[in-house]
Amino acid sequence: AQSVTQLDSQVPVFEEAPVELRCNYSSSVSVYLFWYVQYPNQGLQLLLKYLSGSTLVESINGFEAEFNKSQTSFHLRKPSVHISDTAEYFCAVGPINTGTASKLTFGTGTRLQVTL
Amino acid sequence: DTGVSQNPRHKITKRGQNVTFRCDPISEHNRLYWYRQTLGQGPEFLTYFQNEAQLEKSRLLSDRFSAERPKGSFSTLEIQRTEQGDSAMYLCASSSPRRGPWQETQYFGPGTRLLVL
Numbered sequence: 001a002q003s004v005t006q007l008d009s010q011v012p013v014f015e016e017a018p019v020e021l022r023c024n025y026s027s028s029v030s031v032y033l034f035w036y037v038q039y040p041n042q043g044l045q046l047l048l049k050y051l052s053g054s055t056l057v058e059s060i061n062g063f064e065a066e067f068n069k070s071q072t073s074f075h076l077r078k079p080s081v082h083i084s085d086t087a088e089y090f091c092a093v094g095p096i097n098t099g100t101a102s103k104l105t106f107g108t109g110t111r112l113q114v115t116l
Numbered sequence: 117d118t119g120v121s122q123n124p125r126h127k128i129t130k131r132g133q134n135v136t137f138r139c140d141p142i143s144e145h146n147r148l149y150w151y152r153q154t155l156g157q158g159p160e161f162l163t164y165f166q167n168e169a170q171l172e173k174s175r176l177l178s179d180r181f182s183a184e185r186p187k188g189s190f191s192t193l194e195i196q197r198t199e200q201g202d203s204a205m206y207l208c209a210s211s212s213p214r215r216g217p218w219q220e221t222q223y224f225g226p227g228t229r230l231l232v233l
C-alpha cells in the first residue's frame with residue numbers, strides 16, 4: 001500500500017517569490033511520482049512526473065520537482081510564481097510493476113495562493 | 117487527441133434517485149479509471165478497466181455503484197438510490213496502451229460534480 005503526505009494545506013506567497021510545495025510518500029514497493037494541478041471547478045491536469053532516469057524533472061511552465069528516494073520526497077518548486085499559478089496542487093504515487101494498472105494514491109492537496 | 121471528456125459536468129439530484137455519468141477517454145487509451153474527490157480531499161480510486169474488462173474495484177464502490185465499459189471505449193458510472201454522502205466530484209482518467217512506465221501516466225477529464233439534496 002502507498003500513502004502520500006502533503007504537509008501544507010495552504011501556501012500563501014507573493015507574486016515573483018519562490019515557492020516549495022512539500023510531498024512525502026510511503027510505499028513498500030517502488031513508485032512512479034506525479035504532480036497534478038487543479039484549477040477551481042476543473043479536473044486534474046498533469047504538471048510533471050517522475051518515471052525513471054534523472055531525478056530532477058521539469059514542467060513547461062517553470063515548475064520542477066526532485067525525486068529523493070532516501071527521503072521519500074518529491075517536493076515541487078518554482079523560483080518565481082505568477083498570479084495564474086493560484087490553484088490546488090496534488091502529489092500522487094503509483095506502484096511500479098504490480099502486474100495490473102497503477103491506481104494512483106493522492107495526497108490531500110496544497111492550496112497555492114499567489115497575491116500581488 | 118481531444119482529451120478525456122465527461123458528461124454531464126454538473127448533476128443535482130434528490131436523495132434516492134439514480135444517476136449515470138459518462139466518460140470518453142483519449143482515443144486508443146485502453147485503460148480507464150474512475151476516482152471520487154470529496155471537498156478538501158485528493159481523489160480516491162474507485163475502479164478501473166482494461167479494454168472492456170473491469171479488473172479492480174475499491175471498497176469505496178458499494179453495491180449501489182456500477183461501472184461499465186461495454187465496447188472498450190466510453191464508460192458509464194451509475195449510482196443507484198443516491199445518498200447525500202455520494203455528493204462529490206467524479207473523475208475519469210485514461211492511460212496509454214504503450215508498454216512500460218508510460219502506461220502509468222493518467223490523463224484526467226474535467227469531472228462530474230454531483231450534488232445530492
